[in-house]
Amino acid sequence: MYMSTDEIREKFLQFFESKGHLRLPSFSLIPKNDKSLLLINAGMAPLKPYFLGIEEPPRRRITTCQKCIRTPDINRVGKTARHATFFEMLGNFSFGDYFKKEAITWAWEFVTEVLKLPRERLWVTIYEEDDEAFEIWNKEVGLEEYRIKRMGKEDNFWEIGTGPCGPCSEIYFDRGEDKGCGKPTCGVGCSCDRYVEFWNLVFTQFDKDENGVYHKLKNPNIDTGMGLERIAAIMQGVDSLFDIDIVKPIREKICEITGYEYGKDNEKDVSIRVITDHIRSAVFMIGDGILPSNEGRGYVLRRIIRRAARHGRMLGKREAFLHLIVDTVVDSYKNPYPELIQKGEYIKKVLYNEESRFNQTIDVGLEILENEIDGIKKNKENVLKGEVAFKLYDTYGFPLDLTKEIAAEKGVVVDQEGFDRLMQQQKERARMAQKELENIGWKDINITIEDEIETVFVGYEAFETQSRILKMFSEDEEISYAKEGDVCYIILDKTPFYAESGGQVADKGSLETERAVAEVLDVRKGPKGTILHKVRITKGEIAVDEIVTARVDKDLRLATMKNHTATHLLHSSLRKILGEHATQSGSLVEPERLRFDFAHYEALSEEQIVQIEKMVNSVIQQAIPVEKIETDLDSAIKMGATALFDEKYSNIVRVIKIGDFSMELCGGTHVDNTGQIGMFKIISESSVAAGVRRIEAITGNKVYEFMINNQKILKEIKNKLRVVNESEIITKLDQLEDRIDSLENELERYKLLLIDNELKNLYSSALQLGEFKFIINKKDTQDTNYVKLLTDRIRERDSKAIILNIIKQDKNKVIVLMACSKEAVKKGIDCGKIVGQVCGVLGGKGGGRPDFAQGGSNNAENLELAVQKAIEFVKSAVEGGA
Incomplete structure (x- = not known):
């Protein structure tokens, strides 16, 4: 019965491919356009848009092995043999295609004929009211009635609030009496280790409304999940996931x-x-x-x-x-x-x-x-x-x-x-930070889209087309027309406007008739294959069923195309120069610039930036044709096209191929050959987060404008430094830097002399508390660095000194800074607590380490009282620690 984990995974996916399912690779752990999840935590989670009807699936039958992260039980990980934060979930899914009969019979076929689990050790549970599932298990599969356990809603009915829901059926494996608790009541559903549930078949057949009423779905769905580690432990005869081969x-x-x-x-x-x-x-x-x-x-x-x-x-x-x-x-x-x-x-x-x-x-x-x-x-x-x-x-x-x-x-x-x-x-x-771009249009408008309505995108071939208005919406309702000054949302039968997606911003432009003009402000993907145009009517009236001239702003689109193709060249250059790990973490492509986030663990050197620019510009100068290939997803991956793991691709995809240099899946708009980009220039490289870097760059005319502007700045610098040639600038700056360093060193020497003189006065007025001197330094100054320098000088020289600085910076603002030696800490001094209490008297806040703390307040009224309290606190601490 032994089977490796890799073998189980592959056999499962192959089995459901043989049943007409499209195998999809595991989606990224980062949810795409789903603010309800931090991380993908179930096999069906990335497929939610298909279950909800928001997006059209590439096929109505899909199978996956999805990597998942769950952390609610993180504190139990390690303490039990079952709990884990990472796991793989095998699943087969139907979106309004097959239902219970196929899901149950195929599951039984896979378990008994492919995995060859002994029939006598298999049990199933069903929802107590699901007679249909019982009949299939009993009559179709031939499972004995006593092996089919009816369970309540809590165990065998899947629902989360309102929306799609339904009963489920679970398959259990009996590991043997020696794994049980020995109680007479021990059986399927017992919390002991004997009966292990390894596959859950969810039959999504209802839509629960806000009144708790369950309505039958027109197209019920199937969602199953089998924990790979759990079935691997069964197949390998081991007690826990920590013992399986992988x-x-x-x-x-x-x-x-x-x-x-x-x-x-x-x-x-x-x-x-x-x-x-x-x-x-x-x-x-x-x-x-x-x-x-x-x-x-x-x-x-x-x-x-x-x-x-x-x-x-x-x-x-x-x-x-x-x-x-x-x-x-x-x-x-x-x-x-x-x-x-x-x-x-x-x-x-x-x-x-x-x-x-x-x-x-x-x-x-x-x-x-x-x-x-x-x-x-x-x-x-x-x-x-x-x-x-x-x-x-x-x-x-x-x-x-x-x-x-x-x-x-x-x-x-x-x-x-x-x-x-x-x-x-x-x-x-x-x-x-969790708020991500929505790609199903504007959520704040009331949209009902019939199944037959869709928008054909013709923007790859044309900047302008004649289109018919299919639907119009205000923010509150569907409308039939809009007049000058109105802002509304329009669905066309076909459009040249690119809807924001894949990092590329939406096109701008206009919709025009003989008597009206509407400015296109934004374009987003809508539900069920539609495209939503947000417009402002600037002249006349526009109505549903009218024919409009949809015209994209050509200059803006061309600039965007240059930047998008340059983004692909940049991505490929980064991977060639930095390593294959330098993959895309995010991007923004707009007419003015491109922004590209990528995985890398350190800042790029000047030399690397020059290398990248040189490589991209070299490809631009070769004027390499940019091929746009439409093919199916499997063929694209076999071609070697780079796919982003957090993207959902339809079965027909678009491959952007630039010679042998770059090949990526991309639905964006691109130039016809790299020479049209003109030139590429990186204008900044920075950190976005630990391990993520960001490059901002420009192309075409923007590079020329950048160079002209830099020439102006250089000329101003020459005039201010009073030099003739650019080569003299660095020499002049070095001279100025040396002069500044010399002046700063001289200033430091004067400060130290002042500090030494001031120390004599502070020590003469210091309070002797036991073996320690408590120095209180009340000062009106803006230079807190000077006070810190004085404090450090005292700590270096005297291990028996405790210093409290009360720095008044204006009429009301007070800064409190306190420090002491490790000896004073051992005796009971805690600067953090004392500063907190002193600032409390002043109506402010403060804290820090036992040997150093600071705080402040915007109220100087109780300054003397605060100083007296500080003396009491220090005296009490010293005496208490003696």
Whole structure:
């Protein structure tokens, strides 16, 4: 019965191809145009537009093996043999084609004839009211009645709020009595390890309305999901996903790196399983273009990496080590996901940088957390303040879940409400970061589109065409006409206007009749193959069924075409010069410029930028024909066309081929040969996020304008520096730089002399508190750097000094800055707490480390009282620590 994981995956996909299904590759883990999800968490998730009827599927039968990430049960990963954050989901889908009979009989055929699972060990469940499913299992399949268990709505009915829903049927495998709990009630549905559910068949046959009424769908759908790791464990006769052939080598590599033997120590085994699971998730997430951050899906990745790193520390690995496991993960998954091979080095870099950054702060953070927890326990409390959790997150990079996990190990809970209050601003940014472009038109207008209505795009061949108005909408309702000054939305039977997609902005232009003109403001893809034109009527009236001249602004389109073709040349050049990992992470193509985001772990050098520009311009100068080839998706991939993994492609695709230099799937508009681009110039290179760089560039006339402008600037610089030739500019600037350095050094010497004189006065007025001198420096100045320099001078010279600076910068603004030596900290001084209390008296806020802290207030009224409080706090701390 043994079968490898790769074999199971391939046999499943081949089986459903034989049943007329289109095999699609796994979609990216990044949801496309779905704000409801951070990450793809189920096989059907990327196909939602097809289920909802928003987009037309390339075929009505589809099969996939989809990589997925789920984190709700992340704290159970490693503690059980079943839970994981990364998994693969096998699925077969029908969009209004076949239904229950085919789904059930094919599932049974695959399980018994392809996998050859013993019939006597298979059980199924159905929804208690689904007699149709029972009849198919019992009469068509021939499964005994006692092997078909009816379950309630909670177990066997799939629904999420309103919308499409329906009953489901699950297939279980009996692993044997020795795996059971031994209870008389043990059976299908028991929580023990005996009966394992491995395939769920969902029959989407109803549409639930807001009143809870279930309406039968005209075209019911099929959505199935079989966990690949779970069926692999069954086929390979092992107890957990960590023992299957594709995961076990990763687990063994971790044991090799950490020096621990799996199965000898339960606590260590938990850590090994956590790392085994999390490294798989991290590799696939980074491979799909996700990077560690404090927002959205980047935060999920950071949380996973840092949780794995902490478990590595529990196994004694204090240095970065996760990158050492990447090659093993890639080797395990290279057959179904060959793209991981070319991205391997990039993934290692991202992992190493993130883990190293975490290691730089984790020791300090752990010490703070452990001290706080010890204090809580001493006071016989069990709540960690939200402020502490936020500080650990904001300053030391601790994900909240990591803080909660560590605290929970000590019997302490975190004040979630306090943390959430402080995190509100970051959460708002995260929500904004998740907001993606909608490609199904404007959501705020009331659109009902009949099935027979569609728009034919003729913009590849023409800039102008005669079109008929099929539909018109205002924001609130469908309309039959619009008059001068109105803004409305129009659907044409055919259009030359390119709708915004694939990074290319929409065309501008006009719709004209003999008596009216409408300015086209924006163009988006609408539902069911329509294109929506947002227009403003600038003259006369326009009505439904009228014939209009649809005219694209030719100059803007031509400039956009140059930039789009140049984007393809740039993408190919980056991969040739930097490596295959430098793949597209996002783009913007408009008439004025192009913007291209790509995966790379460091800033480009000047030399690399020159190389890239030279390569792109070389291809432009060769005037290579730009071929536009329409073909089916499979043929395009076989041709070697580059596809973006977060894009959904229809079965007929467009390939843009530029000689032997570049070949990509792209629906955008392009020039006929590269010579039409004219020239290419990079104007900026910057960081967008960790591991993502951004290039902005211009082409054609914009390059000429750029050069003219630079010549003007150069002339102004020459005049200001009073030089004749450009070659003299650098020499003159070097002279000025040397002069500035000399003046700054001289200023520093004067500052140090002033500080030494000032120190005498400060020491003469210092308070002697036990063995320490408490220096209070009240000063009116804008130069806080001078005060910091003075503070550092005191700390260098005197380990028995504690200094508090009260800096008044205007009538009301006050800055508080406090520092002390490590000896003072040992005696009980905590500058962070004292500054917080002092600023509190002033109505402000402050905090920091025990040896250095700062804060401020916009109220100077209670300044003397604040100083007196500071003296009391320091005196109390010194005496308390004595």
